[in-house]
Amino acid sequence: MKAPPFAYARARSLAEALDLLDRHGDGAKLLAGGQSLIAALNMRLSAPELLIDISRLGELSGIRVRDGHVRIGALTTHAAIESSPDIAKHLPLLAQAAPHIAHAAIRNVGTFGGSIALADPAAEWPACCIALDARFTLVGKRGARQVKAREFFKGLYSTALRTAEVLTQVEIPIPGPDYRSAFVELARRRGDYAIVGLAAIGKNTRGALSDTRLAFFGVGATPVLAKNAMTAIDGRAAKSDAIAAAVKALEKDLDPGPDLYSSAATKMQLARVLTGRALAALVA
Numbered sequence: 001m002k003a004p005p006f007a008y009a010r011a012r013s014l015a016e017a018l019d020l021l022d023r024h025g026d027g028a029k030l031l032a033g034g035q036s037l038i039a040a041l042n043m044r045l046s047a048p049e050l051l052i053d054i055s056r057l058g059e060l061s062g063i064r065v066r067d068g069h070v071r072i073g074a075l076t077t078h079a080a081i082e083s084s085p086d087i088a089k090h091l092p093l094l095a096q097a098a099p100h101i102a103h104a105a106i107r108n109v110g111t112f113g114g115s116i117a118l119a120d121p122a123a124e125w126p127a128c129c130i131a132l133d134a135r136f137t138l139v140g141k142r143g144a145r146q147v148k149a150r151e152f153f154k155g156l157y158s159t160a161l162r163t164a165e166v167l168t169q170v171e172i173p174i175p176g177p178d179y180r181s182a183f184v185e186l187a188r189r190r191g192d193y194a195i196v197g198l199a200a201i202g203k204n205t206r207g208a209l210s211d212t213r214l215a216f217f218g219v220g221a222t223p224v225l226a227k228n229a230m231t232a233i234d235g236r237a238a239k240s241d242a243i244a245a246a247v248k249a250l251e252k253d254l255d256p257g258p259d260l261y262s263s264a265a266t267k268m269q270l271a272r273v274l275t276g277r278a279l280a281a282l283v284a
């Protein structure tokens with residue numbers, strides 16, 4: 001199938017993109033890497049009257065380290081994150097997650113902000129942002145606001161972004177030197193969206209974990225922070241009995257539905273297995 005007809009405008013600045021968004025409201029859509037949007041247009045799942053191409057806005061791209069935070073521009077590609085020495089040094093969770101996103105050709109074009117704005121429930125970046133306690137900058141014509149990742153994902157493909165807003169930047173606090181991270185996912189083939197995945201981080205003090213954050217994806221309409229499992233492991237060395245307690249507590253956190261290929265029971269079992277692997281990795 002082919003996309004329905006649409007008008008096209010290449011924004012030369014963020015201000016111009018915001019102006020166009022404001023004038024066209026729901027009739028306009030932002031085009032970043034186009035790796036999800038163009039497919040949706042071709043399948044006629046979306047029919048905007050205007051595409052506002054923001055892909056050339058250099059001001060929305062790049063990775064900067066300052067004041068104990070890493071700031072990632074919304075247009076930074078998956079590949080740029082994957083190969084960044086700053087990301088490898090300060091946010092290894094993102095470096096671990098990146099190779100799981102699609103294939104190299106898609107990672108070269110698809111963007112961090114596009115993935116977050118799309119909010120696919122099986123995507124890697126939203127769960128990583130929740131585990132890392134990221135904050136998003138959303139800019140509209142009337143100003144900017146900050147929204148925490150934990151409050152951003154509202155439902156299936158639904159976020160806190162308002163109609164005429166652009167996600168411009170993601171700000172992530174750099175975890176301290178004792179923090180460890182683990183990224184694990186199960187997919188049918190390398191590069192496919194996950195059946196179930198887990199982005200995990202925790203402070204390792206001589207083998208005991210604290211401030212553990214377990215963010216699952218592929219288990220519901222949004223990423224899920226497994227608060228009961230996190231409480232069950234905190235303050236304990238991740239030995240087999242502590243891991244078993246966290247896995248048991250998971251029952252109170254997750255209630256996955258089936259997807260096209262896996263039953264709810266299979267997903268729950270995969271989540272248990274991934275929890276054991278991630279916690280073992282955090283103290284390894």
Ligand SMILES: Cc1cc2nc3c(=O)[nH]c(=O)nc-3n(C[C@H](O)[C@H](O)[C@H](O)COP(=O)(O)OP(=O)(O)OC[C@H]3O[C@@H](n4cnc5c(N)ncnc54)[C@H](O)[C@@H]3O)c2cc1C
Nearest residue numbers: 030032033034035036037102110111113114117123167193
């Ligand atoms: C074959 C294939 C496999 C894939 N596998 C995976 C995978 O395993 N994991 C995964 O996470 N993704 C996967 N993807 C999706 C890919 O990661 C996309 O790059 C990403 O989801 C969207 O980024 P984009 O820059 O291409 O956004 P676009 O497709 O350009 O836009 C997506 C949506 O976000 C909106 N948007 C984009 N940028 C902004 C912004 N800055 N502010 C506000 N709204 C914005 C657009 O209006 C649109 O609605 C796959 C894609 C393909 C084609």
